Amino acid sequence: MLDPRIFKFPGAKRALGLLCILTFIQAIAIIGQGRALSIALTKVWEHKQLQSVVIIILVFISAYVLRQLLGVLKEYVLAPFADKTTGMLQSELTKQYANLGPSAISQLGTGKSVTLAVEGIDQVHDYFTLVLVKLFDMMIIPWIILAYVFTIDWKQAIFLFFIYPVIVLFMIILGYAAQAKADREYETFNRLSNHFVDSLRGLTTLKQVGLSKKYADNIYDVSEDHRKATISTLKIAILSTFALDFFTTLSIAIVALFLGLGLMNGTMPLLPALTILVLAPEYFEPIRNFANDYHATLNGKNAFADIMTVLDTKTVADSDIYHREQQRWQADDTLEINNLNYQYPNANNNTLQDINVSFKGHQRVAIVGTSGSGKSTLLNLLGGFLIGKGNIKINHQTLPHLQQKDWQSQLQVLPQKPYIFHDTLRNNLAFYAKNKTDEALIHAIQVVGLNDWYASLEDGLDTIIGEGAVQASGGQTQRIGLARILLDQERRVLLLDEPTAHLDIETEIKLKETMLPLFDGRLVIFATHRLHWLAQMDLILVMRDGKIVEQGTLSELNDKQGYFVALQSAMRGSKK
Numbered sequence: 001m002l003d004p005r006i007f008k009f010p011g012a013k014r015a016l017g018l019l020c021i022l023t024f025i026q027a028i029a030i031i032g033q034g035r036a037l038s039i040a041l042t043k044v045w046e047h048k049q050l051q052s053v054v055i056i057i058l059v060f061i062s063a064y065v066l067r068q069l070l071g072v073l074k075e076y077v078l079a080p081f082a083d084k085t086t087g088m089l090q091s092e093l094t095k096q097y098a099n100l101g102p103s104a105i106s107q108l109g110t111g112k113s114v115t116l117a118v119e120g121i122d123q124v125h126d127y128f129t130l131v132l133v134k135l136f137d138m139m140i141i142p143w144i145i146l147a148y149v150f151t152i153d154w155k156q157a158i159f160l161f162f163i164y165p166v167i168v169l170f171m172i173i174l175g176y177a178a179q180a181k182a183d184r185e186y187e188t189f190n191r192l193s194n195h196f197v198d199s200l201r202g203l204t205t206l207k208q209v210g211l212s213k214k215y216a217d218n219i220y221d222v223s224e225d226h227r228k229a230t231i232s233t234l235k236i237a238i239l240s241t242f243a244l245d246f247f248t249t250l251s252i253a254i255v256a257l258f259l260g261l262g263l264m265n266g267t268m269p270l271l272p273a274l275t276i277l278v279l280a281p282e283y284f285e286p287i288r289n290f291a292n293d294y295h296a297t298l299n300g301k302n303a304f305a306d307i308m309t310v311l312d313t314k315t316v317a318d319s320d321i322y323h324r325e326q327q328r329w330q331a332d333d334t335l336e337i338n339n340l341n342y343q344y345p346n347a348n349n350n351t352l353q354d355i356n357v358s359f360k361g362h363q364r365v366a367i368v369g370t371s372g373s374g375k376s377t378l379l380n381l382l383g384g385f386l387i388g389k390g391n392i393k394i395n396h397q398t399l400p401h402l403q404q405k406d407w408q409s410q411l412q413v414l415p416q417k418p419y420i421f422h423d424t425l426r427n428n429l430a431f432y433a434k435n436k437t438d439e440a441l442i443h444a445i446q447v448v449g450l451n452d453w454y455a456s457l458e459d460g461l462d463t464i465i466g467e468g469a470v471q472a473s474g475g476q477t478q479r480i481g482l483a484r485i486l487l488d489q490e491r492r493v494l495l496l497d498e499p500t501a502h503l504d505i506e507t508e509i510k511l512k513e514t515m516l517p518l519f520d521g522r523l524v525i526f527a528t529h530r531l532h533w534l535a536q537m538d539l540i541l542v543m544r545d546g547k548i549v550e551q552g553t554l555s556e557l558n559d560k561q562g563y564f565v566a567l568q569s570a571m572r573g574s575k576k
């Protein structure tokens, strides 16, 4: 019903304490309102002086106004707590996404991650404001009313007391049914978010291959599923409202019947009978309100649980064991990897097995192997984006993993398609190195061969590029990635994951001329399918089924006449 983790947030105890006091005063106001109304009606019935009736009606109005004001005040007390807490949850969640990294996001699903951080937070806000007020009403108001009724007529109080658990029982049964339906509704909603975002990202491909209609139908099917799940939650919600209204009305009718009998046979005077009759609906009101809104708060409850699961996911510890005096990777620095294994969370076997390799200084290292042999996984482990099990040493210092701040602050990464942020060309270029002069940026643009494109941009370095703005071609994107590397002389470990895989051979050969000088004075680890790079490499790691099966220079590997030679023939598309 109420997640106990709510109480741990700053300000929760104060807000809930105030809520408790205000609800208590509200309960007294409700009793005052009921009592004053009963007295007024009794006086009218007994033909008492109009003046005494007017006074008591004024008391009734005051109690009524106080009750309503307290209702508003309770929302005012909770609103800042809900605003502050959900705001904090949102920023913690986005920070946690950054800490957990891309593999955790892809496990959760991009659509769900986005929905959770935006709509999920709104749902949690509703959950806080709706559920807390109603829950406190339910926990306080009926019992104060009951205690008051007990002082008037203990038999009626006992009847009201024993009927309450029956209603609660019904609420629990229907609540469980609503929870199951709401869980399905929430699951279909998340599936819909993931499908939608996936289809949007893959829209170009889907259009190209004429499958966009099929995917649109797919989204329609998932949204239909979500609609049906929502309708079935609503059915349960309406049924639950009907059932609770029926039982509470029946209970009030029974109370009225006994009070009527008492009045007729003279065992019960009019005033206490009227007071109990007026207060009986108030006794049931909080539980009815709670049940009516219960289904509406379930999505918020699920979103809150999901957000807390993401926030409670352990981030990597020991990220600052490795310390570097001088920032730059030096010619005598070493990185040794021994018996490194890695298994993806959803995989059955180790994707990388017994990796043993040493890197020294400004070596140029190529990683080759067939598709799926583990090249990208190895690069991701070297970059500290994934964490495996094994022995890792930098300059003979043993480290638990490579997600070390001082190691990652030396890295430059050039993937197949560098990410272009929706920002100015200036900020996109000065990615690693901020505060570069315009001259330095324009020089880099010239070196990587982006002059013609740059000349066509109306706002020069201030042109907004990326999604929804000026788009760069695959080759231009790669050149922007190169310019980023060129502009930063501090980071000296370069990880390249098939950076030219999407480019035609002419563009690649042109880019190669720009890339090779960048390799000087850097440790370069380069996953590639393209053989022409191998002649420029000091070390080649040959991967097969997650293992390094051979390693050496090009001539050493050729002399071996082993797997590498067969792989080369296969990569050339010819058999020797």
Ligand SMILES: Nc1ncnc2c1ncn2[C@@H]1O[C@H](COP(=O)(O)OP(=O)(O)OP(=O)(O)O)[C@@H](O)[C@H]1O
Binding pocket: 344, 345, 346, 347, 351, 369, 370, 371, 372, 373, 374, 375, 376, 377, 378
């Ligand atoms: N996120 C993931 N979850 C589970 N398995 C994965 C994941 N990413 C990759 N794999 C699996 O790990 C193995 C190695 O993949 P990896 O991407 O490292 O290969 P690769 O040699 O870089 O392939 P390619 O040349 O096609 O890019 C493959 O069998 C792949 O299916």
